[in-house]
Every structure is written in structure tokens, then in C-alpha cells.
Amino acid sequence: MSTEQQREYDHFIAGEYVSPANDEYFRTIDPATEKRIADVAEGTSTDVDRAVESATNAFQTWRDTEPVERGRVLHDIASAIRNNESELAELESLDQGKPISQARSNVKTTARYFEYYAGMADKIEGKSIPKGASNVDFTVRVPYGVSAQITPWNFPISLAGRGIAPALVAGNTVVVKPAPTTPLSTLRLAEIAHSTALPDGAVNAVAGGVEAGRSLSSHPDVDVLTFTGSIPTGKAVMESAAQTITPVTLELGGKNPAIVLPDADMDTAVSSIANGIFHNGGQICSAADRALVHESVYDEFIDRIVESAESYELGKGIDDPDMGPLNNTDQLEKTLEYIDIGKEEGATLETGGHEIDRDGYFVAPTVFSDVDHSMRIAQEEIFGPVLSIIPFSDVEDAIRIANDTKYGLTGAVFSRDVTRALSVARDIEAGGVAVNEWFGGGMGTPFGGFKESGIGREGGSEGLDSYLQTKNFSINIG
Ligand SMILES: NC(=O)C1=CN([C@@H]2O[C@H](COP(=O)(O)OP(=O)(O)OC[C@H]3O[C@@H](n4cnc5c(N)ncnc54)[C@H](O)[C@@H]3O)[C@@H](O)[C@H]2O)C=CC1
């Protein structure tokens, strides 16, 4: 299959492509050209019912598959992903807008999730509880059943892999609903997963938007839910899940602070924060949204980060620029609106601050300085290439500003004095804090938020815990 040829995508249910129940399709377009890529099945509650039923049927077989065999299948899925790397990366770059080299890296990351969790297949252990000579008491860890996964459009394939791999290795089956503006790579991922010995129906993908998402998150036969996206939709998903007491993992937004202390290595701070806010066009929950910079290095930091922002080349993903377009019109409008808000609030626009005059959803890398932390551009998630720089004179003040939002996802501290950096990092209220780098995580790193940034963790062994429940056995041998 070539991305040039396939112009219509159906749901992937029970091991095959299936037409939508109502025979309706929506269009996904190339955000760099605004031209149609493909028509995609519009998921309704009937399609979700079929997918959940398929996952329920496959659960019986998959749960009883030997753990070591489940691990082998995950390794095979990883190999199949690697064998299709070019096609998947092209699809992702076209549909999402990101530079092709970054799309390739995301596909490799997806394969790595399957490899990482494959190794855990035969290491899912319970424990024994000492209760004396007349009793044996132990726990086992068992899958929930059907795992529903609702994914966003910023890292479509790798976030699908981050959830599907641990769900499968634990013995669950999956229904995944990708975002409507980036459905293609997830549908292909489901197909590729079934080119292995995975039982038909163990991974189902239903395309669509709010209706499909709502049907899935409120489905009575879904046993565990994973959602990545906005806080309002996360709250709606949690409310749905509450009706059936379904456990949820929520990975929501961020307004992440990077604190630059007076003794920071400026090369490291500038390059890390520029990458932290402009990578993927800033469409990352863990982006470096706010730079809190000590007044003694404030002017130097601004000059250097502006120079870096202005060096970014923008273009079509397939031409591998530094930055692609934003993914969709809503995100373009939201970003431009926040740029206007920043100007109205009185922040100083240092560079960027405008749409690029060409087809597609391109916004210039934007830097605001003299931002007061009470401004909306310092409090609300923009999800675009917009950096807010806030000066500080006292480190206690910087920590207070860093924590004064409803979010608590990530943060970073830049200083040559690692002890000092760690003591500041200790006081930042976030699920993950880096020192002298941004995006420090990996497969084994638990990722998730404090406060309204989410519930639960993804990645690492904590990411596996989300897909396992504990069962206790107590045996009287007295
Ligand atoms: N934490 C993160 O990584 C992400 C955060 N966002 C934030 O959300 C903002 C808006 O982006 P959206 O795509 O509109 O986010 P969203 O949270 O509405 O969408 C995320 C996913 O949820 C699905 N969905 C939408 N409404 C639903 C419902 N009622 N029940 C179940 N599923 C539903 C969508 O189809 C998509 O698959 C962005 O500007 C950004 O601030 C967006 C994407 C990823």
C-alpha cells in the first residue's frame, strides 16, 4: 500500500477493514496544503459496539495465551512496525504535518514501546502475604478485559503505541479511537499488529470524533479507559467512566515552567527551551511553555532565544523542515487568538506573532517577554509555538510562579550547581522535572501529571500497572 494510492480508510475491527455502519466518511486533509489526503470512516455508536464486541471476544483467547507467547507477539508487532517504518512515517508526516525525520523517530518510538513491554510479559508478578502456618495467602495480577484508548493528534502513532503495548502485554484487548484529524497511522498500526499471531480483534481501531469518543468512553463493556487530550474532554471522559466505575488514566495538559538560574549554562538553556517549545510546533502537553529567567541573564536569554526562533525553517513535513504547520484549523485559530491576547495583555512581542503567508496552518515561532505570570498567556495552555518569558529576581519567587497554575505536568531547572537545581526541582509541583535538559524521558520513565494535568502514569512499569488489577487468594491449609 502506498500513501499516494489509498484514498479511503475504514475502521479496523476483528482483524479486517470494515465499512462504517452509516456509510458516512469524513475528510482528513494535509495541514501543509489544505488538500484532501483521504476519506475516513465516521464512527458511530454502532461501530463502537462492533469494535467492543470484537475486543470482548478476543479477550478470552488473548488472556489465556501464555505470557511468554504474548511477549513474542509484541516483539513481532515491533518488527512489523520497523519493517513498515517509511510508509508509517510518511503517513504520519502527511496527516499530522510534522517533519518526516521526527515522524520516523515517532515510528521507532512506537516499535520501542512494543519491545519494552514485550520484555515484561513473563515478569508480571504478585506477592505472598505471611499469615502463619495455617494459611497461604497470595495475589495475582490480572488484566481488566477491554481497554478503550482515546488518543490525540500531536503524536498519533507513538501515543497509540504507548497505550496499546502495555494493555496487550497485560492480557487486555484494545479498542483505540484516534483523533479525527490524524486517524491514518493508527488504522494502519492496527492492521500491521494483526500481521502477526495476534488474535483477530485484539486491537480494533474506530475512526471518528466526538460521537465515537463518547460512545467508547461510556460503553458498559469497556473495562479500563485511557485518554490523552484536553482537560474539559478529560473531565467528560471521567464523568462517563464514573457511571460504570471504570478506572481511567488521564494525560491532560500542561503549562510547564523552565527555571533559568543565574549560573545556568546558557547554550544548554537556550537550545533546550527552544526545542522544548518549538518542537512539533509546540503541540506537546510537556512543551516548555514558560521560561522563568533570572534578571541577571534575562536580556542575554531573550537575545539568544529570539535568534534561535528566527533560525527555524518552516515547510511541508515531507521536505523535513525544522517545523511543520499546526495540525488543524482549530489549533491555528487558538494559537493566533492567544498571540492577540498576549499583545493586548501588554507582553512584549520579541519575534513571530503571525501566520505565515502561504497555504497551510503555519505560525512563526513566537517569543513574548515581560510576561506577568497572571496573564492568560502564562496561565492557559496554548499548544502552539509560543514562548512566554517571565523575569524573576528571587528563586523562591520563581518556584511560587512555577507552581501557581492548575497544571502540574513537567518542568525543568537550568543551573551548573546540580545540588541547587535539585532543591528547586524538588519544590516544583509536577509529575516530572528535568535538570539541564528538556524532554528527558524514555520508555522506562513514568509520565503523567500532578493537579489537573492528569491521573495515573504512562510508560515504565507504572504504565503497565494501569492495565492490571490485583486478585487475592486465601487458602486455609490448617
Ligand atoms: N495532553 C495532550 O497531549 C493534548 C492536549 N490537547 C489540548 O486540547 C486542546 C483541544 O484539542 P482537541 O483535539 O479538541 O482535544 P480533545 O481533548 O477534545 O480531543 C482528544 C481526543 O478526544 C476525543 N473526544 C473529543 N470529545 C470527546 C468526548 N466528549 N468524549 C470522548 N472523547 C472525545 C477526540 O476525538 C480526540 O480523539 C488543544 O489545543 C490542547 O490544548 C490536545 C491534544 C493532546
Ligand code: BAL
Ligand atoms: N490531517 C490534519 C488536518 C485535518 O484533517 O483537519
